[in-house]
Amino acid sequence: xxxxxxxxxxxxxxxxxxxxxxxxxxxxxxxxxxxxxxxxxxxxxxxxxxxxxxxxxxxxxxxxxxxxxxxxxxxxxxxxxxxxxxxxxxxxxxxxxxxxxxxxxxxxxxxxxxxxxxxxxxxxxxxxxxxxxxxxxxxxxxxxxxxxxxxxxxxxxxxxxxxxx
Amino acid sequence: xxxxxxxxxxxxxxxxxxxxxxxxxxxxxxxxxxxxxxxxxxxxxxxxxxxxxxxxxxxxxxxxxxxxxxxxxxxxxxxxxxxxxxxxxxxxxxxxxxxxxxxxxxxxxxxxxxxxxxxxxxxxxxxxxxxxxxxxxxxxxxxxxxxxxxxxxxxxxxxxxxxxxxxxxxxxxxxxxxxxxxxxxxxxxxxxxxxxxxxxxxxxxxxxxxxxxxxxxxxxxxxxxxxxxxxxxxxxxxxxxxxxxxxxxxxxxxxxxxxxxxxxxxxxxxxxxxxxxxxxxxxxxxxxxxxxxxxxxxxxxxxxxxxxxxxxxxxxx
Numbered sequence: 309x310x311x312x313x314x315x316x317x318x319x320x321x322x323x324x325x326x327x328x329x330x331x332x333x334x335x336x337x338x339x340x341x342x343x344x345x346x347x348x349x350x351x352x353x354x355x356x357x358x359x360x361x362x363x364x365x366x367x368x369x370x371x372x373x374x375x376x377x378x379x380x381x382x383x384x385x386x387x388x389x390x391x392x393x394x395x396x397x398x399x400x401x402x403x404x405x406x407x408x409x410x411x412x413x414x415x416x417x418x419x420x421x422x423x424x425x426x427x428x429x430x431x432x433x434x435x436x437x438x439x440x441x442x443x444x445x446x447x448x449x450x451x452x453x454x455x456x457x458x459x460x461x462x463x464x465x466x467x468x469x470x471x472x473x
Numbered sequence: 474x475x476x477x478x479x480x481x482x483x484x485x486x487x488x489x490x491x492x493x494x495x496x497x498x499x500x501x502x503x504x505x506x507x508x509x510x511x512x513x514x515x516x517x518x519x520x521x522x523x524x525x526x527x528x529x530x531x532x533x534x535x536x537x538x539x540x541x542x543x544x545x546x547x548x549x550x551x552x553x554x555x556x557x558x559x560x561x562x563x564x565x566x567x568x569x570x571x572x573x574x575x576x577x578x579x580x581x582x583x584x585x586x587x588x589x590x591x592x593x594x595x596x597x598x599x600x601x602x603x604x605x606x607x608x609x610x611x612x613x614x615x616x617x618x619x620x621x622x623x624x625x626x627x628x629x630x631x632x633x634x635x636x637x638x639x640x641x642x643x644x645x646x647x648x649x650x651x652x653x654x655x656x657x658x659x660x661x662x663x664x665x666x667x668x669x670x671x672x673x674x675x676x677x678x679x680x681x682x683x684x685x686x687x688x689x690x691x692x693x694x695x696x697x698x699x700x701x702x703x704x705x706x707x708x709x710x711x712x713x714x715x716x717x718x719x720x721x722x723x724x725x726x727x728x729x730x731x732x733x734x735x736x737x738x739x740x741x742x743x744x745x746x747x748x749x750x751x752x753x754x755x756x757x758x759x760x761x762x763x764x765x766x767x768x769x770x771x772x773x774x775x776x777x778x779x780x781x782x783x784x785x786x787x788x789x790x
Contacts, residue, residue, distance in 0.1 A: 367548075460559030463553070
Protein backbone atom coordinates (compact mmCIF):
# COMPACT_ATOMS: atom_id res chain seq x y z
CA UNK A 309 0.00 0.00 0.00
CA UNK A 310 2.78 2.36 0.99
CA UNK A 311 4.65 1.61 -2.25
CA UNK A 312 1.63 2.51 -4.32
CA UNK A 313 1.18 5.80 -2.51
CA UNK A 314 4.89 6.69 -2.98
CA UNK A 315 4.79 5.81 -6.71
CA UNK A 316 1.64 7.88 -7.15
CA UNK A 317 3.30 10.81 -5.41
CA UNK A 318 6.34 10.58 -7.70
CA UNK A 319 4.15 10.61 -10.80
CA UNK A 320 2.20 13.61 -9.51
CA UNK A 321 5.46 15.50 -8.96
CA UNK A 322 6.58 14.73 -12.52
CA UNK A 323 3.20 15.86 -13.83
CA UNK A 324 3.62 19.32 -12.29
CA UNK A 325 7.03 19.76 -13.93
CA UNK A 326 5.66 18.68 -17.29
CA UNK A 327 2.83 21.21 -17.13
CA UNK A 328 5.34 24.04 -16.74
CA UNK A 329 7.38 22.81 -19.70
CA UNK A 330 4.29 22.36 -21.80
CA UNK A 331 3.42 26.10 -21.60
CA UNK A 332 6.72 27.31 -23.02
CA UNK A 333 5.97 26.84 -26.73
CA UNK A 334 3.31 29.52 -26.51
CA UNK A 335 5.96 32.25 -26.02
CA UNK A 336 8.60 32.85 -28.69
CA UNK A 337 11.98 31.97 -27.34
CA UNK A 338 14.84 34.18 -28.50
CA UNK A 339 17.78 32.18 -29.67
CA UNK A 340 21.13 33.21 -31.04
CA UNK A 341 20.00 31.98 -34.43
CA UNK A 342 16.86 34.11 -34.43
CA UNK A 343 18.90 37.24 -33.68
CA UNK A 344 21.60 36.70 -36.24
CA UNK A 345 18.90 35.96 -38.79
CA UNK A 346 17.61 39.56 -38.59
CA UNK A 347 20.99 41.25 -38.61
CA UNK A 348 22.96 42.28 -41.62
CA UNK A 349 25.65 39.90 -42.73
CA UNK A 350 28.68 40.65 -40.65
CA UNK A 351 26.81 42.56 -37.94
CA UNK A 352 27.59 41.49 -34.42
CA UNK A 353 25.58 42.02 -31.30
CA UNK A 354 27.75 43.43 -28.55
CA UNK A 355 27.25 41.64 -25.28
CA UNK A 356 27.92 42.85 -22.72
CA UNK A 357 27.47 46.34 -24.11
CA UNK A 358 30.37 48.69 -24.03
CA UNK A 359 29.60 51.88 -22.10
CA UNK A 360 29.62 55.08 -24.09
CA UNK A 361 31.87 57.92 -22.99
CA UNK A 362 30.13 60.30 -20.61
CA UNK A 363 30.59 63.20 -22.99
CA UNK A 364 28.55 61.40 -25.65
CA UNK A 365 25.44 61.35 -23.49
CA UNK A 366 25.80 64.88 -22.15
CA UNK A 367 26.73 66.28 -25.55
CA UNK A 368 23.80 64.47 -27.15
CA UNK A 369 21.36 66.08 -24.76
CA UNK A 370 22.91 69.50 -25.34
CA UNK A 371 22.91 69.06 -29.12
CA UNK A 372 19.26 68.04 -29.14
CA UNK A 373 18.34 71.04 -27.01
CA UNK A 374 20.39 73.58 -28.96
CA UNK A 375 19.09 72.42 -32.32
CA UNK A 376 15.48 72.21 -31.14
CA UNK A 377 13.18 74.59 -33.05
CA UNK A 378 15.88 75.27 -35.64
CA UNK A 379 16.40 73.96 -39.14
CA UNK A 380 19.14 71.68 -37.81
CA UNK A 381 16.67 69.79 -35.65
CA UNK A 382 15.40 67.69 -38.52
CA UNK A 383 18.90 66.26 -38.88
CA UNK A 384 18.59 65.06 -35.29
CA UNK A 385 15.40 63.10 -35.92
CA UNK A 386 15.90 59.59 -37.18
CA UNK A 387 13.99 58.29 -40.15
CA UNK A 388 12.82 55.61 -37.75
CA UNK A 389 11.01 58.23 -35.62
CA UNK A 390 7.31 57.60 -35.85
CA UNK A 391 5.73 60.19 -38.14
CA UNK A 392 8.95 62.13 -38.56
CA UNK A 393 7.61 64.48 -41.22
CA UNK A 394 4.66 65.36 -39.02
CA UNK A 395 7.00 66.29 -36.19
CA UNK A 396 9.05 68.55 -38.46
CA UNK A 397 5.87 70.11 -39.83
CA UNK A 398 4.43 70.64 -36.36
CA UNK A 399 7.64 72.28 -35.22
CA UNK A 400 7.68 74.61 -38.23
CA UNK A 401 4.08 75.65 -37.91
CA UNK A 402 3.04 75.32 -34.29
CA UNK A 403 6.08 76.10 -32.18
CA UNK A 404 6.70 79.74 -31.31
CA UNK A 405 9.57 81.12 -33.35
CA UNK A 406 11.50 82.28 -30.30
CA UNK A 407 10.97 79.05 -28.34
CA UNK A 408 14.11 77.57 -26.83
CA UNK A 409 14.68 74.25 -25.10
CA UNK A 410 16.93 74.02 -22.09
CA UNK A 411 18.22 70.82 -20.54
CA UNK A 412 17.86 71.08 -16.79
CA UNK A 413 19.06 67.61 -15.92
CA UNK A 414 19.93 64.25 -17.42
CA UNK A 415 18.64 61.70 -14.97
CA UNK A 416 19.82 58.40 -16.40
CA UNK A 417 21.12 56.82 -19.57
CA UNK A 418 20.88 53.12 -20.36
CA UNK A 419 22.19 51.31 -23.38
CA UNK A 420 19.27 49.26 -24.64
CA UNK A 421 21.18 47.51 -27.38
CA UNK A 422 24.48 47.68 -29.18
CA UNK A 423 25.86 46.16 -32.35
CA UNK A 424 28.88 46.41 -34.57
CA UNK A 425 27.86 47.02 -38.16
CA UNK A 426 30.15 47.02 -41.16
CA UNK A 427 30.01 50.14 -43.29
CA UNK A 428 30.43 50.43 -47.00
CA UNK A 429 34.02 51.65 -46.72
CA UNK A 430 35.15 48.47 -45.07
CA UNK A 431 35.18 50.10 -41.66
CA UNK A 432 33.00 49.42 -38.70
CA UNK A 433 30.27 51.31 -36.93
CA UNK A 434 29.11 50.76 -33.41
CA UNK A 435 25.37 51.46 -33.27
CA UNK A 436 23.96 51.92 -29.79
CA UNK A 437 20.36 52.48 -28.87
CA UNK A 438 20.33 54.54 -25.71
CA UNK A 439 17.50 55.57 -23.43
CA UNK A 440 18.02 58.94 -21.73
CA UNK A 441 15.69 60.46 -19.19
CA UNK A 442 15.94 64.19 -19.66
CA UNK A 443 14.44 67.01 -17.66
CA UNK A 444 13.86 69.94 -19.98
CA UNK A 445 12.20 73.32 -20.05
CA UNK A 446 10.80 75.08 -23.11
CA UNK A 447 10.71 78.86 -22.91
CA UNK A 448 8.99 81.30 -25.23
CA UNK A 449 6.96 84.47 -25.31
CA UNK A 450 3.28 84.19 -26.04
CA UNK A 451 1.65 87.33 -27.46
CA UNK A 452 -1.33 86.91 -25.14
CA UNK A 453 0.01 85.13 -22.09
CA UNK A 454 3.49 86.61 -21.97
CA UNK A 455 6.53 84.57 -20.97
CA UNK A 456 5.83 80.83 -20.92
CA UNK A 457 8.01 78.27 -19.20
CA UNK A 458 7.01 74.67 -19.88
CA UNK A 459 8.99 72.07 -17.93
CA UNK A 460 8.86 68.39 -18.81
CA UNK A 461 10.51 65.06 -18.18
CA UNK A 462 10.91 62.71 -21.11
CA UNK A 463 12.52 59.38 -21.78
CA UNK A 464 14.17 59.82 -25.14
CA UNK A 465 15.40 56.90 -27.18
CA UNK A 466 18.39 57.88 -29.28
CA UNK A 467 20.63 56.09 -31.70
CA UNK A 468 24.33 56.75 -31.31
CA UNK A 469 26.47 55.75 -34.27
CA UNK A 470 30.20 55.70 -33.69
CA UNK A 471 32.83 55.16 -36.32
CA UNK A 472 35.24 52.77 -34.68
CA UNK A 473 37.38 51.65 -37.57
CA UNK B 474 -11.92 -1.96 0.14
CA UNK B 475 -8.12 -2.23 0.05
CA UNK B 476 -8.17 -4.00 -3.30
CA UNK B 477 -10.54 -1.38 -4.76
CA UNK B 478 -8.23 1.41 -3.60
CA UNK B 479 -5.23 -0.36 -5.19
CA UNK B 480 -7.13 -0.68 -8.48
CA UNK B 481 -8.04 2.99 -8.55
CA UNK B 482 -4.50 4.11 -7.80
CA UNK B 483 -3.07 1.77 -10.42
CA UNK B 484 -5.45 3.12 -13.05
CA UNK B 485 -4.52 6.65 -12.10
CA UNK B 486 -0.82 5.83 -12.35
CA UNK B 487 -1.25 4.32 -15.78
CA UNK B 488 -3.19 7.34 -17.02
CA UNK B 489 -0.61 9.76 -15.74
CA UNK B 490 2.17 7.68 -17.23
CA UNK B 491 0.70 7.55 -20.73
CA UNK B 492 -0.17 11.23 -20.74
CA UNK B 493 2.95 12.60 -19.24
CA UNK B 494 5.71 10.55 -20.82
CA UNK B 495 5.15 11.97 -24.36
CA UNK B 496 5.09 15.50 -22.95
CA UNK B 497 8.31 14.91 -21.09
CA UNK B 498 9.94 13.77 -24.30
CA UNK B 499 8.69 16.83 -26.22
CA UNK B 500 9.80 19.21 -23.53
CA UNK B 501 13.18 17.58 -23.47
CA UNK B 502 13.48 18.43 -27.16
CA UNK B 503 12.52 22.02 -26.46
CA UNK B 504 14.89 22.27 -23.58
CA UNK B 505 17.85 22.99 -25.88
CA UNK B 506 16.74 26.62 -26.18
CA UNK B 507 18.80 29.13 -24.29
CA UNK B 508 16.98 32.19 -23.03
CA UNK B 509 18.93 35.34 -23.85
CA UNK B 510 19.08 38.65 -22.10
CA UNK B 511 17.39 41.83 -23.29
CA UNK B 512 20.55 43.28 -24.78
CA UNK B 513 20.74 40.58 -27.40
CA UNK B 514 17.41 41.38 -28.98
CA UNK B 515 17.46 42.38 -32.67
CA UNK B 516 18.34 46.04 -32.99
CA UNK B 517 17.74 46.64 -36.67
CA UNK B 518 14.38 47.13 -38.21
CA UNK B 519 13.67 46.17 -41.79
CA UNK B 520 13.81 49.84 -42.74
CA UNK B 521 17.21 50.26 -41.16
CA UNK B 522 18.49 47.20 -42.91
CA UNK B 523 17.36 48.62 -46.22
CA UNK B 524 19.09 51.90 -45.44
CA UNK B 525 22.27 50.10 -44.63
CA UNK B 526 22.07 47.97 -47.72
CA UNK B 527 21.19 50.92 -49.94
CA UNK B 528 23.85 53.10 -48.37
CA UNK B 529 21.28 55.77 -47.67
CA UNK B 530 22.17 56.34 -44.07
CA UNK B 531 23.23 59.89 -43.32
CA UNK B 532 26.11 58.39 -41.40
CA UNK B 533 27.40 56.76 -44.56
CA UNK B 534 27.14 60.04 -46.37
CA UNK B 535 29.05 61.76 -43.60
CA UNK B 536 31.79 59.16 -43.78
CA UNK B 537 32.07 59.67 -47.52
CA UNK B 538 32.27 63.42 -47.03
CA UNK B 539 34.95 62.98 -44.43
CA UNK B 540 32.78 64.38 -41.67
CA UNK B 541 32.74 61.17 -39.69
CA UNK B 542 36.05 59.59 -38.84
CA UNK B 543 37.03 57.00 -36.25
CA UNK B 544 36.25 58.30 -32.80
CA UNK B 545 33.41 60.53 -33.90
CA UNK B 546 29.73 59.83 -33.50
CA UNK B 547 26.30 60.97 -34.56
CA UNK B 548 23.07 61.06 -32.60
CA UNK B 549 19.50 60.72 -33.78
CA UNK B 550 16.24 60.63 -31.87
CA UNK B 551 14.32 57.43 -32.46
CA UNK B 552 11.45 57.69 -30.03
CA UNK B 553 10.20 59.61 -27.05
CA UNK B 554 8.04 58.79 -24.06
CA UNK B 555 6.63 61.60 -21.97
CA UNK B 556 7.01 61.00 -18.28
CA UNK B 557 5.47 64.28 -17.27
CA UNK B 558 4.96 67.81 -18.53
CA UNK B 559 6.08 69.28 -21.83
CA UNK B 560 6.96 67.04 -24.75
CA UNK B 561 9.60 68.67 -26.96
CA UNK B 562 8.91 66.26 -29.82
CA UNK B 563 5.17 66.52 -29.75
CA UNK B 564 3.43 65.59 -32.95
CA UNK B 565 -0.06 66.19 -31.63
CA UNK B 566 -2.54 68.60 -33.17
CA UNK B 567 -3.32 66.38 -36.13
CA UNK B 568 -5.99 68.70 -37.41
CA UNK B 569 -4.79 71.77 -39.21
CA UNK B 570 -7.14 74.68 -39.60
CA UNK B 571 -6.60 78.06 -41.07
CA UNK B 572 -8.75 80.79 -42.50
CA UNK B 573 -7.65 82.72 -45.49
CA UNK B 574 -9.46 85.15 -47.71
CA UNK B 575 -12.72 84.41 -45.99
CA UNK B 576 -12.36 80.64 -46.43
CA UNK B 577 -11.62 78.08 -43.71
CA UNK B 578 -9.47 75.09 -44.59
CA UNK B 579 -9.54 72.04 -42.33
CA UNK B 580 -7.57 68.91 -42.96
CA UNK B 581 -5.85 66.15 -41.07
CA UNK B 582 -2.23 66.83 -41.75
CA UNK B 583 -1.23 63.37 -40.63
CA UNK B 584 -2.73 62.27 -43.91
CA UNK B 585 -1.03 64.90 -46.01
CA UNK B 586 1.41 63.32 -48.40
CA UNK B 587 3.64 66.36 -48.79
CA UNK B 588 3.09 69.18 -46.28
CA UNK B 589 5.73 71.39 -47.88
CA UNK B 590 4.08 71.19 -51.29
CA UNK B 591 0.71 71.72 -49.68
CA UNK B 592 1.84 74.92 -48.00
CA UNK B 593 3.27 76.10 -51.33
CA UNK B 594 -0.07 75.48 -53.00
CA UNK B 595 -1.85 77.35 -50.24
CA UNK B 596 0.40 80.31 -50.88
CA UNK B 597 -0.64 80.24 -54.54
CA UNK B 598 -4.27 80.40 -53.50
CA UNK B 599 -3.50 83.19 -51.08
CA UNK B 600 -1.80 85.30 -53.70
CA UNK B 601 -4.60 84.67 -56.16
CA UNK B 602 -7.35 85.41 -53.66
CA UNK B 603 -8.67 88.93 -53.32
CA UNK B 604 -11.04 88.97 -50.39
CA UNK B 605 -12.64 85.65 -51.25
CA UNK B 606 -11.75 82.36 -52.86
CA UNK B 607 -12.39 82.81 -56.54
CA UNK B 608 -13.25 79.36 -57.84
CA UNK B 609 -13.88 80.80 -61.27
CA UNK B 610 -10.18 81.40 -61.62
CA UNK B 611 -8.67 78.36 -63.38
CA UNK B 612 -5.39 78.49 -61.45
CA UNK B 613 -7.17 78.74 -58.11
CA UNK B 614 -9.46 75.91 -59.09
CA UNK B 615 -6.48 73.78 -60.05
CA UNK B 616 -4.69 74.63 -56.81
CA UNK B 617 -7.73 73.66 -54.74
CA UNK B 618 -7.98 70.40 -56.64
CA UNK B 619 -4.31 69.79 -55.91
CA UNK B 620 -4.86 70.52 -52.23
CA UNK B 621 -7.71 68.06 -52.07
CA UNK B 622 -5.58 65.43 -53.71
CA UNK B 623 -2.67 65.95 -51.36
CA UNK B 624 -4.87 65.86 -48.27
CA UNK B 625 -6.04 62.35 -49.12
CA UNK B 626 -9.65 63.40 -48.88
CA UNK B 627 -9.37 65.07 -45.49
CA UNK B 628 -9.45 68.63 -46.77
CA UNK B 629 -12.65 70.54 -46.18
CA UNK B 630 -13.16 73.99 -47.54
CA UNK B 631 -15.91 76.00 -45.94
CA UNK B 632 -16.78 79.66 -46.21
CA UNK B 633 -15.29 81.47 -43.26
CA UNK B 634 -16.91 84.26 -41.32
CA UNK B 635 -18.18 86.92 -43.70
CA UNK B 636 -15.81 89.85 -43.60
CA UNK B 637 -17.45 93.02 -42.37
CA UNK B 638 -18.71 95.23 -45.19
CA UNK B 639 -16.61 98.25 -45.96
CA UNK B 640 -17.77 101.40 -44.21
CA UNK B 641 -20.26 103.34 -46.28
CA UNK B 642 -18.86 106.40 -47.96
CA UNK B 643 -19.24 109.52 -45.95
CA UNK B 644 -22.31 111.38 -47.07
CA UNK B 645 -21.67 114.37 -49.25
CA UNK B 646 -22.08 117.76 -47.80
CA UNK B 647 -23.52 120.79 -49.39
CA UNK B 648 -22.28 124.21 -48.73
CA UNK B 649 -25.57 125.38 -50.19
CA UNK B 650 -28.23 126.64 -49.96
CA UNK B 651 -26.08 129.31 -48.37
CA UNK B 652 -24.30 131.16 -51.03
CA UNK B 653 -21.17 132.43 -49.49
CA UNK B 654 -20.67 135.96 -50.51
CA UNK B 655 -17.09 136.81 -50.61
CA UNK B 656 -16.59 140.39 -49.93
CA UNK B 657 -13.67 141.40 -51.98
CA UNK B 658 -13.41 144.92 -50.79
CA UNK B 659 -9.87 144.33 -49.73
CA UNK B 660 -7.34 141.60 -49.84
CA UNK B 661 -7.55 141.29 -46.09
CA UNK B 662 -11.27 140.94 -46.30
CA UNK B 663 -11.21 138.15 -48.81
CA UNK B 664 -13.50 135.30 -47.86
CA UNK B 665 -12.67 131.67 -48.41
CA UNK B 666 -14.84 128.57 -48.22
CA UNK B 667 -13.05 126.23 -45.85
CA UNK B 668 -13.96 122.59 -45.80
CA UNK B 669 -13.21 120.79 -42.57
CA UNK B 670 -12.73 117.05 -43.08
CA UNK B 671 -11.54 116.31 -39.54
CA UNK B 672 -14.82 114.90 -38.37
CA UNK B 673 -16.78 113.33 -41.18
CA UNK B 674 -19.15 114.35 -42.54
CA UNK B 675 -17.17 117.43 -43.35
CA UNK B 676 -18.46 120.85 -42.56
CA UNK B 677 -18.21 124.10 -44.45
CA UNK B 678 -17.32 127.44 -43.01
CA UNK B 679 -16.58 130.80 -44.48
CA UNK B 680 -13.65 132.51 -43.01
CA UNK B 681 -11.22 135.24 -43.56
CA UNK B 682 -8.29 133.95 -41.63
CA UNK B 683 -6.63 130.64 -42.17
CA UNK B 684 -7.59 128.17 -39.42
CA UNK B 685 -4.91 126.30 -37.54
CA UNK B 686 -6.16 122.78 -38.23
CA UNK B 687 -5.91 121.14 -41.63
CA UNK B 688 -8.55 122.50 -43.96
CA UNK B 689 -9.20 122.49 -47.60
CA UNK B 690 -10.08 125.73 -49.18
CA UNK B 691 -11.89 126.90 -52.27
CA UNK B 692 -11.69 130.53 -53.01
CA UNK B 693 -12.40 133.04 -55.68
CA UNK B 694 -9.33 134.62 -57.04
CA UNK B 695 -8.83 138.28 -56.61
CA UNK B 696 -10.50 140.34 -59.20
CA UNK B 697 -7.19 141.54 -60.45
CA UNK B 698 -6.21 138.05 -61.46
CA UNK B 699 -6.15 137.16 -65.11
CA UNK B 700 -8.86 134.59 -64.91
CA UNK B 701 -10.95 136.14 -62.19
CA UNK B 702 -14.48 134.93 -62.57
CA UNK B 703 -13.36 132.07 -64.75
CA UNK B 704 -11.44 129.94 -62.28
CA UNK B 705 -11.72 128.97 -58.62
CA UNK B 706 -8.58 128.13 -56.71
CA UNK B 707 -8.53 125.06 -54.53
CA UNK B 708 -5.88 123.74 -52.21
CA UNK B 709 -4.93 122.52 -48.81
CA UNK B 710 -3.50 124.57 -46.01
CA UNK B 711 -0.40 123.31 -44.13
CA UNK B 712 -1.15 120.13 -42.26
CA UNK B 713 -2.83 118.48 -45.18
CA UNK B 714 -1.25 117.64 -48.50
CA UNK B 715 -2.84 117.27 -51.89
CA UNK B 716 -1.28 114.14 -53.32
CA UNK B 717 -2.86 114.23 -56.73
CA UNK B 718 -5.49 116.05 -58.69
CA UNK B 719 -7.94 114.49 -61.04
CA UNK B 720 -11.02 115.42 -62.97
CA UNK B 721 -11.62 119.15 -63.45
CA UNK B 722 -8.29 120.43 -62.27
CA UNK B 723 -6.01 122.70 -64.18
CA UNK B 724 -2.96 124.61 -63.17
CA UNK B 725 -3.11 128.38 -63.04
CA UNK B 726 -0.04 130.30 -64.03
CA UNK B 727 -0.54 133.99 -64.27
CA UNK B 728 -0.59 137.30 -62.50
CA UNK B 729 -1.75 135.86 -59.17
CA UNK B 730 0.61 132.96 -58.95
CA UNK B 731 2.22 130.01 -60.65
CA UNK B 732 1.32 126.37 -60.31
CA UNK B 733 -1.90 127.13 -58.44
CA UNK B 734 -4.42 124.31 -58.51
CA UNK B 735 -7.65 125.57 -60.00
CA UNK B 736 -10.96 124.34 -61.34
CA UNK B 737 -13.40 125.95 -63.66
CA UNK B 738 -15.62 128.46 -61.87
CA UNK B 739 -18.61 126.45 -62.91
CA UNK B 740 -17.79 122.77 -62.79
CA UNK B 741 -19.06 119.56 -61.30
CA UNK B 742 -17.45 116.49 -59.73
CA UNK B 743 -13.94 117.83 -59.49
CA UNK B 744 -11.62 115.34 -57.82
CA UNK B 745 -8.40 115.39 -55.89
CA UNK B 746 -6.74 113.22 -53.24
CA UNK B 747 -5.58 114.67 -49.99
CA UNK B 748 -3.59 113.23 -47.10
CA UNK B 749 -4.38 114.38 -43.60
CA UNK B 750 -2.25 112.71 -40.97
CA UNK B 751 -2.04 109.05 -41.86
CA UNK B 752 -5.33 108.97 -43.74
CA UNK B 753 -5.99 109.59 -47.40
CA UNK B 754 -9.23 110.95 -48.75
CA UNK B 755 -10.61 111.34 -52.20
CA UNK B 756 -12.43 114.69 -52.32
CA UNK B 757 -15.13 115.38 -54.83
CA UNK B 758 -16.85 118.72 -55.15
CA UNK B 759 -18.83 120.92 -57.51
CA UNK B 760 -18.66 124.64 -57.66
CA UNK B 761 -20.51 127.53 -59.21
CA UNK B 762 -19.43 131.10 -59.33
CA UNK B 763 -21.64 134.14 -59.19
CA UNK B 764 -19.41 135.95 -61.62
CA UNK B 765 -17.84 139.31 -61.56
CA UNK B 766 -19.74 142.34 -60.50
CA UNK B 767 -19.43 145.02 -63.04
CA UNK B 768 -19.91 148.14 -60.95
CA UNK B 769 -17.97 149.66 -59.39
CA UNK B 770 -14.87 148.18 -60.83
CA UNK B 771 -11.71 148.42 -58.91
CA UNK B 772 -9.19 145.83 -58.04
CA UNK B 773 -10.33 145.37 -54.50
CA UNK B 774 -13.80 146.65 -54.57
CA UNK B 775 -16.01 144.14 -56.28
CA UNK B 776 -18.40 141.63 -54.86
CA UNK B 777 -18.29 138.12 -55.93
CA UNK B 778 -19.73 134.86 -54.72
CA UNK B 779 -19.15 131.14 -55.08
CA UNK B 780 -21.27 128.20 -54.18
CA UNK B 781 -19.61 124.91 -53.28
CA UNK B 782 -21.85 121.89 -53.29
CA UNK B 783 -21.89 118.11 -53.36
CA UNK B 784 -18.66 117.87 -51.41
CA UNK B 785 -17.81 114.29 -50.49
CA UNK B 786 -14.85 112.67 -48.74
CA UNK B 787 -14.11 109.01 -49.26
CA UNK B 788 -11.39 107.39 -47.18
CA UNK B 789 -8.84 105.60 -49.31
CA UNK B 790 -7.02 102.39 -48.34
